[in-house]
Amino acid sequence: MAENTALLDTLRAGYTFDDPTITLGAAVVDGEVHADVPVRLPLRMMNRHGLVAGATGTGKTKTLQMMAEQLSAAGVPVFLADVKGDLSGLATAGTASDTLTERTRATGMPWQAQAYPVEFYALGGDGVGVPVRATVDSFGPVLLSRIMELNETQESCLQLMFHWADQRDLPLDDLKDLKAVVVHLTSDEGKADLKGLGGVSTATANVILRKVTGLEASGMDQFFGVPEFETAELLRVAPDGRGVVSCLELPTLQSKPELFSTFMIWLLADLFAELPEAGDLDKPKLVFFLDEAHLLFDGASRAFLEAITTTVRLIRSKGVGLFFITQTPKDVPGDVLAQLANRVQHALRAFTPEDAKALKATVQTFPKTDYDLEEVLTGAKVGEAVVTVMDPDGAPTPVALTRMWSPQSTMGPTPEDAMKAAVAASPLMGQYGTAQERESAAEKLAAQAAAPQGETAVPATGESARDGGNVTVSGVDLGNIEEIRREEDARARRAQEKADKPSDFEKAMGNFMKSAGTQIGREVVRSVFGTRRRSGGGLLGGLFG
Known part of the structure; x- marks a missing residue:
């Protein structure tokens, strides 16, 4: 006792x-x-x-x-x-x-029945809730590589593609934009755009494009796009002074676990970039x-x-x-x-x-x-x-x-x-309820392809670009996923390891990504904390800066 x-x-x-x-x-x-x-x-x-x-x-x-x-x-x-x-x-x-x-x-x-102020959200409208979307740009290649299960070599190439799109002011709003960029950079006409930085092998480009197409087929394309969700919405307080509970509904989590987990990190990354230093507070924000x-x-x-x-x-x-x-x-x-x-x-x-x-x-x-x-x-x-x-x-x-x-x-x-x-x-439905379209990478590349001064392998109209029309790169129809799969399988049978051996560029890019110390490295390296829409560059941008 x-x-x-x-x-x-x-x-x-x-x-x-x-x-x-x-x-x-x-x-x-x-x-x-x-x-x-x-x-x-x-x-x-x-x-x-x-x-x-x-x-x-x-x-x-x-x-x-x-x-x-x-x-x-x-x-x-x-x-x-x-x-x-x-x-x-x-x-x-x-x-x-x-x-x-x-x-x-x-x-x-002292129990008392009580309801609380709740805002329901849904990833891309998948479920009951205000749709939450992110642009491919703000999601970034590191997180996107996680969803697509890319290896380090493939991730390095994706980093370069994002860097190229940044430099050319080609917004990557959704997966169609990313597909248009991959197609262009791996075409004969687009190789000149990588002069001085090396080139991406057709095999690696095929893998990336195949993965992007797989994301579309699984319905993840509805998550990527505009209007993009502002994470500051999570910090709201109800008129009665109570904190708003933001509840993300996940009815199909089991079929998309990578998207859910990676989205959580994107939210935290964006919050970090958005919020000022707070120090010790009486209660958390x-x-x-x-x-x-x-x-x-x-x-x-x-x-x-x-x-x-x-x-x-x-x-x-x-x-x-x-x-x-x-x-x-x-x-x-x-x-x-x-x-x-x-x-x-x-x-x-x-x-x-x-x-x-x-x-x-x-x-x-x-x-x-x-x-x-x-x-x-x-x-x-x-x-x-x-x-x-x-x-x-x-x-x-x-x-x-x-x-x-x-x-x-x-x-x-x-x-x-x-x-x-x-x-x-919800007042947020007026802002986020309807998906929007704006001129982004697919439309800009399509317009470039249609211009008299340059014949390219990029689809000739913005509509065909966004609908995933067929394009030819080195004799391979990159818009046809079945053709890509047959090529990939044949390559694997011949000797996958040898065929997948990184090019000199890819080896250099892998080492470069690990060092991430030069000025170009600071531009190319994008992390879970870096977003295109933010001016501060995020946490790791600051660390490398």
Whole structure:
């Protein structure tokens, strides 16, 4: 009993703050919930980032929802991805029940049914929400290469193509623009444009074009275009002072995981370029919840992982907090995990030797505690979690097994009719609701091709360029994906490694991309932080500058 009293005193002192907080729940010791020992998280420390982890069905989504509600109530805007569809319930007041009443009474929560100000978004209009689009230009070749699964050589060539388009004032709004540029640069007429920089092999160009065509075929072309989404929209506050919850609906996530994960990094990159330095704030400007966080890291290149690590490390200075939501901490690379100061760990399972290793590794990431964490983490109930956060002095709080508070909004989807009505009434629909067309790379190259002074292999009209009309490059119909595939397969049978061996230009470009130190390098290297529409060049532009 004395040990229990000492632990409770430690927890009570460790989670008592003068600063504004959100309440995560109530401490649990020896199976008893202590409503008089609330477990809190200081608002000002939420830009030190965090992790919400746990096995499937342990309550991670409800924890995320409850945290988003309290942040909104405190005037902090929130961004989250609605992977399962449940989080749309934030827009609808919850319903009381006997079970809920018993739980909230035990945790000392003054529960009251509440709806929150929610703005629904959808990638390119794929789902119910205000369409979110980005231009190919602002997405950049690094992120685009991630979606297209290009290797380093192919990515280097794509970098050069973006550089060439920048220099010629050829806006890359959508995938048709990118296709027109690839076709032109690999044509006999376009080779002169690369004089002094080398050339791109037809084989590599074919791969890039094939990948672009694949993105179009999978429906990703609707995401790229104008009007481009302004990430400042995520920082809005409702007229009543509550932070707006920006909810990205993802009904087809499983078919487009690379687009989702890469889009998240684009958002963060653009936010970093847009926001001024903030220093230490009383509360964050925005808290960003990254659900299904493992999708960010699966199959990622070393360069991409380094970019994510840099994002996490530096974006907190802009007043933005990041919370990763995933099943186990091992889903997150060590360099990123080391920067997540606030931990909410729901139950883990130890059904296999691999699970047991993950459990031991998780336990080792927590401060020393009187809890037997291996036992606690495998025996925690649904809606319970082991918590440690950063206090206002920058020190970790004592580890606390916590019965989490409950959401006050609906713990399930908002009816689709209500969502559609909310989207239709949104003032953002007037700005982003309808895709637009403007003169960009495809039209400009088509006009150039039609000019009397130059016969080119580029389609003769803007319409044919944007419709993907057939063009001939070195005797290969690059507008015909089946022809490309047959050529690729034949080349693979002859000897793929030899045929794919980088040209002298491509070797030089690969080394050049790694060094990225010269003036031309600063122009060519585009990162997850660089956007064409921004004047500052983004974070890495500043580092290389």
